[in-house]
Amino acid sequence: NAGVMQNPRHLVRRRGQEARLRCSPMKGHSHVYWYRQLPEEGLKFMVYLQKENIIDESGMPKERFSAEFPKEGPSILRIQQVVRGDSAAYFCASSQGANEKLFFGSGTQLSVL
Amino acid sequence: GESVGLHLPTLSVQEGDNSIINCAYSNSASDYFIWYKQESGKGPQFIIDIRSNMDKRQGQRVTVLLNKTVKHLSLQIAATQPGDSAVYFCAENIALKGQNFVFGPGTRLSVLP
Numbered sequence: 001n002a003g004v005m006q007n008p009r010h011l012v013r014r015r016g017q018e019a020r021l022r023c024s025p026m027k028g029h030s031h032v033y034w035y036r037q038l039p040e041e042g043l044k045f046m047v048y049l050q051k052e053n054i055i056d057e058s059g060m061p062k063e064r065f066s067a068e069f070p071k072e073g074p075s076i077l078r079i080q081q082v083v084r085g086d087s088a089a090y091f092c093a094s095s096q097g098a099n100e101k102l103f104f105g106s107g108t109q110l111s112v113l
Numbered sequence: 114g115e116s117v118g119l120h121l122p123t124l125s126v127q128e129g130d131n132s133i134i135n136c137a138y139s140n141s142a143s144d145y146f147i148w149y150k151q152e153s154g155k156g157p158q159f160i161i162d163i164r165s166n167m168d169k170r171q172g173q174r175v176t177v178l179l180n181k182t183v184k185h186l187s188l189q190i191a192a193t194q195p196g197d198s199a200v201y202f203c204a205e206n207i208a209l210k211g212q213n214f215v216f217g218p219g220t221r222l223s224v225l226p
Contacts, residue, residue, distance in 0.1 A: 042202060045214070045215060058213075
């Protein structure tokens with residue numbers, strides 16, 4: 001009965017490196033959402049995916065950021081050539097269906113040196 | 114009382130008192146709303162939800178009120194406890210935008226002994 005699992009919990013990267021954040025949704029959930037949060041701020045929507053499909057990526061920068069949710073395995077948020085401004089907490093959430101409550105993981109704290 | 118901090122508005126209440134946290138939502142087409150609680154270093158935790166065909170819903174010690182006329186949502190916490198100290202977010206589901214949830218800026222609740 002595990003909840004949403006995110007890993008790693010903390011990720012440190014140098015400028016120019018790639019960051020890969022993983023999210024395994026709750027069992028039975030086929031909808032995944034990624035949010036970004038800066039300290040003392042709210043959650044900013046990035047991307048919404050269903051299995052093998054991107055439904056809405058309007059919150060995700062067009063360059064360097066990509067997301068996938070393959071048929072098998074976790075959802076991946078990938079950030080190429082990271083910059084200091086990418087430092088933030090990235091939260092993944094899953095839901096059983098569209099317009100259903102979201103359950104969140106514990107987040108990945110990305111620090112770019 | 115309520116004050117606006119650098120980023121997050123803060124509500125301070127005495128232990129045992131009732132708390133009311135307010136949220137103005139943005140889209141009159143939104144039809145589903147959720148309140149989340151986020152403790153430091155953790156992911157948001159579901160508290161209570163309400164759909165637009167209702168104007169009030171009660172849970173254990175919490176009540177959500179929805180006023181669609183003025184696009185306002187509130188969370189009432191009865192007999193506030195120290196463990197209620199956290200940041201509270203409202204989220205609206207904008208059905209016209211592919212069912213992704215948009216979060217409000219958040220309110221920090223501080224419970225005084």
